[in-house]
Amino acid sequence: VDIVFASQIETPESWLPRLRRALPADRFFVWPECGDRERVEVALVGEPPRDALATFPNLKLIQSLWMGVDGLLADPTLPRAVPLARMVDAGMVAAMAETVLVHVLDWHRHLYRYREHQADGVWKRHRQYMACDRTVGLLGLGALGSEAARRLLLMGFKVCGWSRRPKRIEGVECFSDLGEVLKRSQALVCLLPLTAQTRCVLNASAFAAMPEHSCVINIARGAHVVEADLLAALDSGHLAHAYLDVFETEPLPEAHPFWHHPKVTLTPHCAALTEPRTAVPVLVENIERVRRGEPALNLVDPSAGY
Ligand code: NDP
Numbered sequence: 001v002d003i004v005f006a007s008q009i010e011t012p013e014s015w016l017p018r019l020r021r022a023l024p025a026d027r028f029f030v031w032p033e034c035g036d037r038e039r040v041e042v043a044l045v046g047e048p049p050r051d052a053l054a055t056f057p058n059l060k061l062i063q064s065l066w067m068g069v070d071g072l073l074a075d076p077t078l079p080r081a082v083p084l085a086r087m088v089d090a091g092m093v094a095a096m097a098e099t100v101l102v103h104v105l106d107w108h109r110h111l112y113r114y115r116e117h118q119a120d121g122v123w124k125r126h127r128q129y130m131a132c133d134r135t136v137g138l139l140g141l142g143a144l145g146s147e148a149a150r151r152l153l154l155m156g157f158k159v160c161g162w163s164r165r166p167k168r169i170e171g172v173e174c175f176s177d178l179g180e181v182l183k184r185s186q187a188l189v190c191l192l193p194l195t196a197q198t199r200c201v202l203n204a205s206a207f208a209a210m211p212e213h214s215c216v217i218n219i220a221r222g223a224h225v226v227e228a229d230l231l232a233a234l235d236s237g238h239l240a241h242a243y244l245d246v247f248e249t250e251p252l253p254e255a256h257p258f259w260h261h262p263k264v265t266l267t268p269h270c271a272a273l274t275e276p277r278t279a280v281p282v283l284v285e286n287i288e289r290v291r292r293g294e295p296a297l298n299l300v301d302p303s304a305g306y
Contacts, residue, residue: 091275137185
């Protein structure tokens with residue numbers, strides 16, 4: 001099989017040596033190099049250059065190197081007739097669960113407040129809670145949300161979650177009604193895909209539905225949050241803190257109020273990165289499936305938008 005690697009963000013050096021070792025009989029090209037375009041059957045993409053994919057007439061699979069495919073689906077030049085698979089990578093899933101834990105624990109153990117006290121030279125203790133006093137709500141119970149739920153349960157937190165279709169996960173109170181999750185969530189974690197239905201889901205009315213002094217953790221996509229509504233909910237004192245990894249505009253503009261807001265902890269879209277060591281076997285499996293003429297794993301449902 002001829003395979004083209006087309007990503008403006010992922011570097012071929014992190015991927016191609018492992019791929020070539022795993023698939024010595026296949027030919028890999030790095031865009032814009034691509035050999036005979038008619039022979040290319042698989043495209044491995046991060047953020048591919050616009051129009052690139054439409055130039056391969058016999059493409060059988062577009063394989064994302066990332067778990068979220070909102071950027072790809074928003075590209076009008078994406079060939080819609082070619083199956084699109086997203087990455088589901090155990091290394092990234094583990095990294096995301098760690099990120100959820102570190103933020104939930106930062107909030108639960110009041111570290112965000114102690115950082116502020118330290119800056120002010122203040123020696124002050126806050127009341128201790130047990131993990132079982134706290135309910136963490138997960139928006140999205142997919143590959144990432146369900147693993148985060150499992151790890152939170154191990155630590156003793158109460159966990160509830162929201163999904164589009166009904167779900168059963170042992171120990172997790174699962175809802176398809178968002179309001180049921182919001183009213184329980186003292187820490188609310190967004191792990192949704194960005195779709196027309198989930199854009200702006202974290203808005204003024206969602207924040208108002210949450211208990212007082214809760215925290216919000218957005219590690220999915222910036223457009224899930226109405227930034228002005230979040231600032232208002234923090235400034236009014238209703239929300240205690242926000243942990244934000246993703247933003248409407250990235251990199252976050254220099255003058256953005258989040259940068260120096262005392263109630264915001266921010267990171268530069270690094271909540272979880274694809275881990276080539278665990279992701280390459282997933283790519284290999286899907287390339288083998290193309291070779292055998294079988295459907296790929298983790299296909300995106302274009303009608304659902306994820
Ligand atoms: P999955 O597709 O496995 O899971 C998505 C979950 O969201 C599912 O439970 C799904 O419900 C639910 N969902 C989707 N639409 C709705 C809706 N309208 N109402 C209620 N629930 C909904 O995705 P992943 O867990 O793999 O990834 C989630 C997102 O995380 C990615 O799309 C990506 O944007 C983001 N991400 C961010 C990273 C970062 O570094 N910041 C890194 C990696 C991913 P159902 O179960 O019914 O399908």
